[in-house]
Amino acid sequence: MEAPPAGVAPLEPDGTQHLQWRVYILCGLVAFLDGFDTQSIGPAADAIAASIGMDIKDFGPVFSASQIGFLIGAVIFSALGDRFGRKRMLVAGTLVIAFSSLGTAYAGSYNELLAIRMLAGIGLGGVTPNFISLASEFAPPARRTRVVTMLWAAVPIGGMMGSFVSSFTLSQFGWQAIFYLGGAAPLLLVPVLVFMLPESREVQRGANDRSAPPLRVAPIEALFGEGRGLATLWLWLASWMTWLLLVVIGVWTPSLLQQAGWTTPMAASMLGLLNAGGVAGTFLIGVALRFVPAQRALMLALMAAAASIVMLGTFAHSFAAVAVAASLAGFFSSAAGGSLLALSASLYPERVRATGVGWSLGFARTGAVLGPICVGWLVGLQWSTASIYSAIALPGLLATVLVFLLSRTSTFRAAIK
Incomplete structure (x- = not known):
């Protein structure tokens, strides 16, 4: 790790295994919620369509809306993460996921559902490049590819859990319960991210060193x-x-x-x-x-x-x-x-x-x-x-x-x- 300039407060000792594992686990939890939300909508599609009076054959654009939102979120939030800090964008994206999941439970029309699922895609696309980048940043260079690859496993694990929970809650509590849970979990995670997740080292350096160039990258x-x-x-x-x-x-x-x-x-x-x-x-x-x-x-x-x-x-x-x-x-x-x-x-x-x-x-x-x-x-x-x-x-x-x-x-x- 580079020594900070004279008179500059040292950064948090991000070379320690304790800090690295904290970053991996918290980023993994965000990845898990990404997969959970992505897979929850599929099993609930029939029930959602029936509740808002639409035919299931017309549900395709709802699935596509989240994919389009993912594209928008990935492009915008990634650039903002490099400029303002990946932790901040992870927190913002997790909040978007939470509120869009809760919004799905209250959607009363096709157009509302379409807009909310696009918003969900923006949140999902926004967190993905930032949790990958933050985890890889704190990983030792020799282990970076392995850390990122294994971190990505949290997404299909979350997807499997989302499918399982959906199957259970649909019969027991109704389809809305899936999205209440999908909204509550990220809301609970947000304060944990705020207080326990370190910020990008580039942002830390910029905060400690006034002479450091700002993170403004076209x-x-x-x-x-x-x-x-x-x-x-x-x-x-x-x-x-x-x-x-x-x-x-x-x-x-x-x-x-x-x-x-x-x-x-x-x-x-x-x-x-x-x-x-x-x-x-x-x-x-x-x-x-x-x-x-x-x-x-x-x-x-x-x-x-x-x-x-x-x-x-x-x-x-x-x-x-x-x-x-x-x-x-x-x-x-x-x-x-x-x-x-x-x-x-x-x-x-x-x-x-x-x-x-x-x-x-x-x-x-x-x-x-x-x-x-x-x-x-x-x-x-x-x-x-x-x-x-x-x-x-x-x-x-x-x-x-x-x-x-x-x-x-x-x-x-x-x-x-």
Whole structure:
């Protein structure tokens, strides 16, 4: 750790394991709430639609609204995090999540629900680049990729918990109870973040050293200046392909399996295996990064995810084969997502890290919005289940090529030294 200038109060000893683990745990709790909110809306969709007098077939834009909001939040909050501090943006984003969840419980019309879910997406998109950047900032450089990857596992864990809680509360207390809980939990977390989470070291330095330059970074200049343009381009395209695959496989698997002749409960069980595999993959890739370079692990995960997805379609009429394929698809696609986030966090210097991660995620969310629409178009054209799954796998292979190109850039080589 650098010694502070003469006459300047030293920063909190952020090299200690105690402080590092405090940051990891608090950022992990925010990530958990991110996943919880994201997965809570799906199981409650039918009940919500019935309560406000709409047809469930018209619920698609409500799901898309949160994805669009995520894009907006990731882009705006990431730049604000680099300028004003990541802790402040985490607190602000967590408050947005809390109030939008509570607002969902009181939505009385389609337009209100649409607006509230977009607001929820803004909060979710706002916290993600900032908890990734803050955790990676306090992690030792040699462990940064593993910390970020394993931290990301809190998102699918929160998603699994959100699905479980939704299933229970829907029958016992009604759909509104899901969002009361989803609003209360982040509200309780906010004061903990305020008093226990340290601020970005760059912000601390700026507060202690009046001569330090302010954290004012133009996003385009930060991401494409100083020779980082080509690396940023390859990262964005790889992120677009990877998150398209991640979202599409989760959203469409139940419907595609039903198209192949499965019952609704059987198809839903495969979605559970997909999520369980995702949790395991995100955790274990963090361990693997101790021994394998992040870019190599990412390329292997992307190729394995593509192969597993093709297997899903090829053996769609075999319960045992699909169970294995779904578990592997969840495992490798989530491992790829976690590795990609870790790679993007390592690619940019500390002063623009949240911007780099956030804009990459924001660009990727356009794929998350368009991907499900494209698959719906293929379903409308009456493509076979096997053909559709092969089309879904293609972005994984393209992303592999893009990660290889990224690894050949001078920016990447300098970042991993």
